[in-house]
Amino acid sequence: MSINIAIANQKGGVGKTTTVIDLAASLSALKKKVLVIDLDQSGNLTTYVDADTSMPNIYNVLNADTPISQSLQKIGKYSFIASSKELSKAERQFVDYDDIFLLKDVIDTVGDDYDFVIIDNGPSRSILLTMSYVAADYIIAPTDCDDGSIDGIREVYADLTEIRSKKRPISNAKLLGILLTKYERTIMHQEAEISIEEIAENTEDKPFVMTIRKAITASESKSARESMQEYQHDSNPAIDYRAVAKKIIKKTGGK
Numbered sequence: 001m002s003i004n005i006a007i008a009n010q011k012g013g014v015g016k017t018t019t020v021i022d023l024a025a026s027l028s029a030l031k032k033k034v035l036v037i038d039l040d041q042s043g044n045l046t047t048y049v050d051a052d053t054s055m056p057n058i059y060n061v062l063n064a065d066t067p068i069s070q071s072l073q074k075i076g077k078y079s080f081i082a083s084s085k086e087l088s089k090a091e092r093q094f095v096d097y098d099d100i101f102l103l104k105d106v107i108d109t110v111g112d113d114y115d116f117v118i119i120d121n122g123p124s125r126s127i128l129l130t131m132s133y134v135a136a137d138y139i140i141a142p143t144d145c146d147d148g149s150i151d152g153i154r155e156v157y158a159d160l161t162e163i164r165s166k167k168r169p170i171s172n173a174k175l176l177g178i179l180l181t182k183y184e185r186t187i188m189h190q191e192a193e194i195s196i197e198e199i200a201e202n203t204e205d206k207p208f209v210m211t212i213r214k215a216i217t218a219s220e221s222k223s224a225r226e227s228m229q230e231y232q233h234d235s236n237p238a239i240d241y242r243a244v245a246k247k248i249i250k251k252t253g254g255k
């Protein structure tokens with residue numbers, strides 16, 4: 001069965017989508033079979049990887065209009081399921097208790113075909129995020145190094161603790177790692193790193209804390225519709241994401 005990882009933080013612009021793209025590229029370069037799902041209605045990831053938006057998407061799959069097999073497309077070395085603006089209907093449409101298992105159920109049907117499934121999430125506390133948590137074995141939370149960074153991580157952890165501690169837990173997802181993105185060696189960023197490491201140390205999950213250095217490559221590569229691994233393999237963030245991919249494999253015991 002695949003190891004399912006949701007990339008999550010309710011704060012916007014913290015590097016979730018960038019993390020998904022570069023981890024997918026890094027893990028597949030390490031010969032891992034990877035499926036990426038864009039569960040953010042904004043479709044940023046779908047745009048960045050230049051996916052075919054005429055194909056069936058994750059909304060169609062969740063809505064049971066289309067089998068997951070028909071929504072799979074190839075991006076570089078990995079498989080991809082595109083987002084859709086129709087995901088904005090999710091909050092009104094998926095209102096039954098059972099609906100929170102929809103994503104998990106569809107991933108389970110193809111789980112044997114992949115080593116890792118990586119899910120990108122939008123910056124809000126939505127039914128889609130809950131579906132992600134339910135489908136996930138692990139969460140990776142990217143964060144900025146600013147004043148709000150600690151709150152964002154605390155929110156993710158509080159959500160996880162809540163869903164794990166229900167009488168009938170709906171997920172056992174663990175916080176696997178925290179990534180301090182756009183990292184620079186300034187006093188402020190170093191202080192943020194120390195605070196986040198303290199939080200990590202004080203949780204049951206003991207997530208790893210790693211830094212992804214800031215570089216213009218991040219935006220340039222998106223304009224070029226490439227991961228940083230392809231666009232500039234020796235750029236600092238590309239190097240850092242490769243280290244994270246190796247850490248993920250080590251910590252999850254990935255196949």
Ligand SMILES: Nc1ncnc2c1ncn2[C@@H]1O[C@H](COP(=O)(O)OP(=O)(O)OP(=O)(O)O)[C@@H](O)[C@H]1O
Pocket residue numbers: 011012013014015016017018019040044121122123181182183212213214215216218219222237
């Ligand atoms: N290591 C980095 N160095 C410099 N810029 C970065 C880095 N990582 C991400 N960025 C930039 O930060 C911005 C936000 O990144 P990204 O879109 O990945 O965040 P997000 O969390 O997915 O945002 P949203 O919450 O809107 O989905 C982008 O312009 C991206 O290019």
Ligand SMILES: [Mg+2]
Pocket residue numbers: 016017018040044045121122
């Ligand atoms: Mg995003």
